[in-house]
Amino acid sequence: MSENKSVANKKLIFPHTYAFLFSILLVAWIATYFITPGEFQRETNKETGQTTVIEGTYRIIDSNPTHLFEVFKAIPLGMENAANIIFYIFIVGGVFGIIRATGVIEAAIDQLMVRMEGRERLLVPGFMFLFSIGGFSFGMAEETIIFVPIGIAVARAAGFDAVTGTAMVTLGAASGFIGGMLNPFTIGVAQEIAEVPLFSGFAFRLSVYVVILLFAMWYVARYAFKVKEKPSHSVIFDIEKKSANSTSIPPISDRHYLVISVVGTGLVINIYGVMKWEWFLTELTASFIIMGVAAGVVGRLSFYKTFDSFVEGAKAMTFGALMVGFARAIVIVLEEGHIIDTLIYSVAHLIEGLPQTYTAICMFLAQSFLSFFIPAGPAQAATTMPVMVPVSDLTGVSRQVAVLAFQYGDAITNSIIPTSSVLMGYLAVAGIPYERWVRFVWKLILGWMVIAVVALIIAVLIGLR
Template identity: 35%
Template sequence: MRLRLPNTFILLFAILAMIALASWLVPGGQYDTHLVDGRQLIDPASFHYIASKPQGPVALMMAPIKGFVEAALIIGFVLIVGGAFAVLQKTAAVDAMIGAVVRAHSRSPLVRAAVIPVFITLFSLGGATFGMAEEAIPFILIFVPLALALGYDSIVGVSIPFVGSQVGFAAAFINPFNVGVAQGIAGIPLFSGMGYRLIVWAVATAVTVLFMMWYAARIKRHPQSSPTWALDQEKRKESVPGGVELVAMSGRHGAVLALFAASLGVMVLGVVRYQWYIEEIGALFLTMAILIGIVGRLNADTFVAAFLQGARDLVTTALVIALARGTVILARDAHIIDTMLHALTPLVQSASPIIAAQKMFVIQSVINFFIHSGTGQAALTMPIMAPLADLVGVSRQTAVLAFQLGELSTPMIPTSGITVGVLALARIPWLTWARWMVPLQLIYLVMALALLAPPVLMHWQ
């Protein structure tokens, strides 16, 4: 039986209501803070109780609106980025790049051998840079037929775009939707710590590539061992492999891709050298969208329609951010945030800060089952996890990484709309997929726990 949970909005509003109720039951509390390197840090030994301020029905209904106001910068940034990438997609340059590689595999044994590692790396790079997630869904229609044509199975066809992009999203280094939002809320420089995040992304991507190459080779040798063997036989009968139309690569597409790559380079330079923040990066993405529209020869109406559609697609994300921020405002106004931090500290605290960081990862993984919007989860959890990191001797940079790695469970959880949508399009039952994913999820678990140790040892800031 399929597990059904309330959607994110109902869940967040329920959390709002519970916080309002808790404000009548939980005593107020406060930590003293002190300024360190321009940042307010909690003094872990200074907790003391103060008078609480219970929040009634009026405060409950005002919290989402206040959330919009306080999160306006992040919300505007998300909408602009969504519009910019919709313009990029409208030029069909990304589709053309995929199509060029797909056609090359039929002409070169070397390309055939490189299909899995190259494509997984490309999709992972998409997740790590511009937050590719739902955008991977249409590629199922290309990669499932391609995988069947190469003698693999539907699981390989789904895993290349879906698992690839999700791993990149979780191990991102400049993804504005999880790294950018989480760091902004945590009060640390935007896209700082990129060096170690690049290592994390490379390790996570390499682990995924090696696992998929091992699995694909096994299916190649013993096709009947595939969990989707019977389903794939039906697919082979009813469809012609490679029947999906692929966009031809043109000089215009190449120019668009070059402009996109150059924009990412400028963003990295601006963040690292000039300490750009959300305003500057938002302006860069808006400029990129305009230039891509010109180079891609989109007329004004098409450009505006694509940009608005991209922004419209992220209105849900914007509302989630506002509602999640509202939960923080309600708890803050009730003076119970520090009390909750004080109660959470023993659950996370450990004699070893490494174990504390790993406990934060486990908590984030559990939360990801219920709230799998990277942006929404960051908005909801980082106001708690960032100061909690101060209390348990873990850097806020490491707390952000623990939050990110918690999203490694997304490809398996049945509450994720992306997961359910991808599997429905590929016609793979969730239980079949989940049983196949268990070994890979265990590998991700061990990998994440290991990757959280070095940042603690090197006092990563």
């Protein structure tokens, strides 16, 4: 009996995360030999600087398969192209190393858990709702990385695991990102290209957002309390045991309150900077450095201890930070083989001629598929919407529905596709292997996709404009 169980467990072993990504990289390389290369003409909007595909300009070009050596070159090129995200991860890890060294996280969590005693069921929905606001208002994605350690610490203090803590933050933000009512980076770009009023369809998106968020809250809470009741239900049970911290928690002090004030002020400035000053990763990274140094000063750490803690925190991010470069390398190989445009053209061509509801669903599935190759929402909008909009005009599907199909296809898949730099980034911070995350999240993704399909059908039937 035990022997059969041992054999079964061996069959469930997943490859190393880097081996998995490298395998996908090799598949992308082989595909450049078999998929016909092609390209669209593109034009740049002088006012916005956005480069978009010119519909009807697709043409087949000479075969240009990627050589094997170029595959290995794509890895350092991927590191270079994703440098802003990679260094953002390192800096965030370093800053949290400083903040942790002050003892404020443990002390604040201990205080929180005392006040939340008997009301742990409010933690998951509370966290998820809070972060969903950032998701639908300013497209909170990369910014979630800084909050993941806090979510994990709170979850563990409540008897949950690191997966729950990560999900409370990232899937909360993802729920808002899927709703996207005021997201300028995806909805704003897509609606501008589709030439529909900016942020129109707000009420419909809000309704779908509520359903998406409630389903995610139920899903994560259900998992969390299963783990609390029986820790072996955790998908990272073996890792979680090693991460258990039995050290005593110091009481919260005035010094800790000063650190909390510095961090809170820094995060508010970051949010304001993203929304009002158009900050992105470079500005956010600089802001976090300031936040870290200030936290070290008010936390009464010596300069040596401050920067030693920074290095230790950054060191912990190495596994996942470099993973981001591997993920970006896959896209580079596809681009150099000139097969991304062929994939876009083929998918769009298959959609033509279907009934309106089927067309909307196929658009959604097509966007979900393409998001694997173009994981950045604004880039996917700029690349695919000029193709999808004419298709929607030909089939009678409104352009607003075409935008919805893009919105849901892009946003839902971001929480599971290995080419997503954001996903790989927060998994790195959490120390969760990619394959374990997939084991946890795939049913949620499937549920979100069903909700999206139903929403698209309703949108077509009511003639959403």
